[in-house]
Amino acid sequence: MGNATLQFLLVLMLLFVVAVPLAKYLHLAFSKETTKLDRFFSPFEKLIYRVAGIKNLEETGWKKYSVSLLFANAALLGIAYLLLRLQNLLPLNPGKIANMEPTLSFNTAVSFMTNTNLQHYSGETGLTILTQMIFVTMMMFTSAATGLAVAIAVIRALSSKGKTIGNFYQDYVRAIIRILLPLAVVVTLFLVAFGVPQTLDARTTVTTLEGNTQNIALGPVASLESIKHIGTNGGGFFGVNSAHPFENPNAVTNLLQILAMWCIPAALPITYGMMVKNRKQGWVLFGTMLAIFLVMLTVIYCAEQAGNPALNKLGFSSAQGSMEGKEVRFGIPLSSFFTALTTAATTGTVNNMHDTLTPIGSLVPFGLMMLNNVFGGEGVGFVNLLMYAILAVFLAGLMVGRTPEFLGRKIEPREMKLIVIALLIHPLIILGPSAIAFMTHLGTDAISNAGFHGISQVVYEFTSAGANNGSGFEGLGDNTPFWNISTGIVMLLGRYVSIIALLAVAGSLTQKQPVPETMGTFRTDNATFGAILIGTVLIIGALTFFPVLVLGPIAEFLSIR
Numbered sequence: 001m002g003n004a005t006l007q008f009l010l011v012l013m014l015l016f017v018v019a020v021p022l023a024k025y026l027h028l029a030f031s032k033e034t035t036k037l038d039r040f041f042s043p044f045e046k047l048i049y050r051v052a053g054i055k056n057l058e059e060t061g062w063k064k065y066s067v068s069l070l071f072a073n074a075a076l077l078g079i080a081y082l083l084l085r086l087q088n089l090l091p092l093n094p095g096k097i098a099n100m101e102p103t104l105s106f107n108t109a110v111s112f113m114t115n116t117n118l119q120h121y122s123g124e125t126g127l128t129i130l131t132q133m134i135f136v137t138m139m140m141f142t143s144a145a146t147g148l149a150v151a152i153a154v155i156r157a158l159s160s161k162g163k164t165i166g167n168f169y170q171d172y173v174r175a176i177i178r179i180l181l182p183l184a185v186v187v188t189l190f191l192v193a194f195g196v197p198q199t200l201d202a203r204t205t206v207t208t209l210e211g212n213t214q215n216i217a218l219g220p221v222a223s224l225e226s227i228k229h230i231g232t233n234g235g236g237f238f239g240v241n242s243a244h245p246f247e248n249p250n251a252v253t254n255l256l257q258i259l260a261m262w263c264i265p266a267a268l269p270i271t272y273g274m275m276v277k278n279r280k281q282g283w284v285l286f287g288t289m290l291a292i293f294l295v296m297l298t299v300i301y302c303a304e305q306a307g308n309p310a311l312n313k314l315g316f317s318s319a320q321g322s323m324e325g326k327e328v329r330f331g332i333p334l335s336s337f338f339t340a341l342t343t344a345a346t347t348g349t350v351n352n353m354h355d356t357l358t359p360i361g362s363l364v365p366f367g368l369m370m371l372n373n374v375f376g377g378e379g380v381g382f383v384n385l386l387m388y389a390i391l392a393v394f395l396a397g398l399m400v401g402r403t404p405e406f407l408g409r410k411i412e413p414r415e416m417k418l419i420v421i422a423l424l425i426h427p428l429i430i431l432g433p434s435a436i437a438f439m440t441h442l443g444t445d446a447i448s449n450a451g452f453h454g455i456s457q458v459v460y461e462f463t464s465a466g467a468n469n470g471s472g473f474e475g476l477g478d479n480t481p482f483w484n485i486s487t488g489i490v491m492l493l494g495r496y497v498s499i500i501a502l503l504a505v506a507g508s509l510t511q512k513q514p515v516p517e518t519m520g521t522f523r524t525d526n527a528t529f530g531a532i533l534i535g536t537v538l539i540i541g542a543l544t545f546f547p548v549l550v551l552g553p554i555a556e557f558l559s560i561r
Contacts (some may be wrong), residue, residue, distance in 0.1 A: 004301060004333035011258060011337065018263045025272035029178040030152045030171065037178060045173050052169075059164035062507025065153060066500050068168035069146060070412055073113055073496075076142055080109035083135045084127075092130035094202040095217075100126065109482035112139035114495035115147055115377055117228070117235030117348055117470040120479040125239070129202055129219050132237065137224050141184075144174035144378040146232025150499055151268055151379030154386060156507035158407050159276040161514065165506050170180045179264070180230060187226035187260050194256070195249040198222040210473070221246055229260035232377045234348025234470035242351040243327055254334055254351060257461040261347045265375035268382040276407055280525035285385060288533050291343050292374045299437060303361035308561045325356025336361075343368040345376035348470025354460070355474045359557035362456065362473075362551065369467040370545045371537060372426060380495075385501050385537075387419050389524065390505070392536040396522050396529075405521060408514040415505050422501040427544045429490045430466040434459045434548070442482035448475040452559060456552035459486060466494040 022224060028035050049057070060068075083090070084105040100108060104120055108529050111118045112135070121127070127136065149171035157165045177240040192198050204213045221237045225247055228235055238244040248254055266286070273282020304326075307318025326335045342349050345364040356367055368374055373384035396410050397404025404411040437443025437458050447454040460473040465487040472478070478487070 004305075007333045008297070008337065009447070011255065012260055017264040018259055020270060021200050021428065023267035023274065026152075026179065026264075026267055026271040027274045027410075029094075030156075031546055041174075041178050044177055048173055048177070049169070053105060054169050057167050057170050059162070059166050060168070061163065061510075062153075062157075062165055062503045063506075065165055065168045069150070069499070069503075070496070072142075072168070072172065073146060076082055076139065077109055078112045078419050078531055080113060080139060081100045081105050083131055084108055085129045087128050087474070090128065092129050093128040093129065095125075097128050103481045103488075104479060104485035107488040110488040110491050111470065112136060112235070113143055114231060114491045115143035115380075116244070116468040116491045116495070117233045118465055118472070118491065119239075119470070120487075121236050122239030122423055129200060132224060133220055135242075136235065137220075137227060140224070140227040140231045140233040140235075141176050141180050142172075144180055144227070144233060145172050147377055148175040148179065148264070148380070150503065153381050154383050154502055154506040155272050155275050157510045157525060158386075158409075160510070165208045165503070165510060180227065183230045184223070184226045185318050187230060187256065191222040191253055196222040196225060196253060197246055199500075200375055218246070220353075223351075225257070225319060226260065227547055228349060229257045229347060230264065232345045232347040234342070236349060240448065242349045243353070248351055250329060251334065252255075253332055254338065255262055257349070257351075258334075258338060258341060261345050261349070262341055262375065264448045265345050265381060268379065269385075272382070273387075277523055278407070281407075284525055284527070284530045285382075285389065286529050288537075289344075289374050289385065290539065291530075291534060292342065292371070294367075296344070296368055296374070297337060297340045300340055300361045300364040301333065301359070303358045303364075304332050304336055306358070307449075308358055309557065313560065322356075322358050322361070326355035327351060327556075340364055340368065341375075342471060343467075343469060344374045344376070346372070346381060346467055346469045348464065350471050350481060353474055354471055355457070359553045359560070361459075362553045365471065366456075366460065366463060366549060366553065367541070367545075369463045369469050370427075370430070371541045372467045373537060380468070380499065384422075384498065385533075387502060387505070388537050388540075389424055389533055391419055391423075391525060392414065392529070392533045394520065395524060395536065396532060400522070405515055406509075406524065408517065409509050409512045410515055414508050418455055418501045418508070421457035422498040423540070425493060425497045426466060429493045430459070430462045430545075431548060433462045433490055435488050436555075437462075437482075437486070440482075442480070446477035446483060452552055452556035456556065459548055459552055462490055463528070465490040468495050 028037060047282060074262055077223050084097060084100040107120055149168060152171050153165045199218055204218050206214055206216060208214050219237060224237050236247055238247055242248040242257060248257060267281045269286040273279035305321040308322045308440050312318050321332045338351045355447055373381055373388055377380055378382055390406050390411055393406045394404045394416055447457055455477045457473045461476055464471050468491060
């Protein structure tokens with residue numbers, strides 16, 4: 001336990017070293033005022049605007065911002081689908097990989113466009129080098145930029161006094177050129193330095209110890225790994241993801257990947273505090289997310305360290321914990337940390353197989369995806385927490401008989417209706433399709449493990465899709481038309497309904513006249529509000545999802561004790 005604690009503390013200290021200066025950089029990168037960054041980045045951005053035919057960069061209201069977002073994403077989705085359907089005809093295909101069939105192409109294109117990166121195919125055998133680069137890597141940049149642009153637009157709406165929330169295309173291009181590309185270059189160089197391959201060779205032939213020959217898949221792995229973590233995308237160049245020794249060779253690359261997927265989600269609440277000119281409130285939101293995360297991390301580590309309860313019952317030693325599905329080079333501490341973080345930040349990349357977690361340990365990835373606001377994906381997770389913060393203020397205001405206010409703006413029925421829509425869509429798109437899957441053989445035929453674990457497999461798949469996470473409970477035969485289409489629809493709804501609802505909330509708040517702070521104003525920048533916010537998040541999450549967790553991981557735990 002002491003060694004694990006030291007490892008966790010090291011990661012946390014490095015996170016603060018990275019997140020605080022990154023938060024200041026984010027604030028500077030999206031500033032309305034002219035900054036030193038403009039001198040370097042503006043020429044590149046102007047070239048992109050000229051090539052794309054974007055002439056108007058005036059700030060807009062939430063409706064036009066949303067339309068621009070949907071248009072850009074729809075165009076990229078169409079291009080992605082065509083690339084997958086035609087990849088056999090394109091160059092850089094030395095492995096002679098065939099085109100994807102229509103439903104898998106739909107699922108894969110939607111998956112990467114929605115920042116989910118759920119893969120119903122094996123990375124090295126399903127895509128060519130060209131599609132790995134111009135489809136997967138490109139979509140990892142654009143989907144992450146979409147989420148980051150939304151977060152900045154919502155924060156801007158809360159901090160400004162105008163009736164606009166920004167220009168989507170400007171925020172989108174800045175997110176890619178000023179944030180994602182520079183970070184990706186730095187992380188790529190570090191990964192290459194520590195053993196991750198970066199080459200256009202598709203295969204290499206080696207001689208095994210027995211004297212046989214073996215073909216090993218290669219490719220531009222490091223560049224994909226960098227943006228998949230920085231953009232909280234997930235997925236992987238290889239089928240086994242960051243458990244593969246080429247994607248994640250050692251403890252150093254594992255640490256780099258953890259910091260890469262955590263840095264922007266951790267920096268955003270601090271950036272928020274800077275932009276709204278209330279840094280305490282930013283740190284309260286950061287502390288709220290960190291507190292929930294640390295509790296979840298403790299649960300999964302203790303559960304995995306205690307060993308598999310089924311084997312314990314048979315009298316096997318649990319001195320080394322439950323190492324099933326885990327890489328020896330990472331051990332239980334870093335495997336537990338990676339699992340908790342990849343589902344908290346909705347990255348979805350894995351360095352161990354979640355299907356092999358102990359029943360109590362599996363509650364953590366389930367819970368973090370179901371909450372979908374503990375750091376969360378690139379921007380959207382933080383915006384979800386802001387939604388809960390507004391809800392907490394509203395509930396607190398009702399209890400004291402005062403009109404609730406958030407950052408000087410009254411919270412009224414219109415905002416609450418939109419927030420309720422965003423709150424309800426998440427469990428609806430998880431529990432509804434799960435029920436349908438259990439009611440038809442098209443869903444149940446994919447289950448490889450009967451009983452309570454089979455229930456977990458199905459619910460996990462839709463939870464991962466609905467939270468735009470992308471990790472999976474492996475063992476589910478999900479590459480079928482039913483699963484490709486159903487999870488594709490869930491990913492679209494999970495991504496865009498909440499985004500549009502939250503942009504509408506932001507637009508509504510910009511229309512309100514600021515209310516001066518008084519002695520009766522409920523403060524949102526202290527520990528009391530942090531405790532209320534944690535309670536709001538956990539109570540709503542428990543009331544919504546606890547029954548289905550009882551049928552899956554909890555029932556499985558009780559059945560093998």
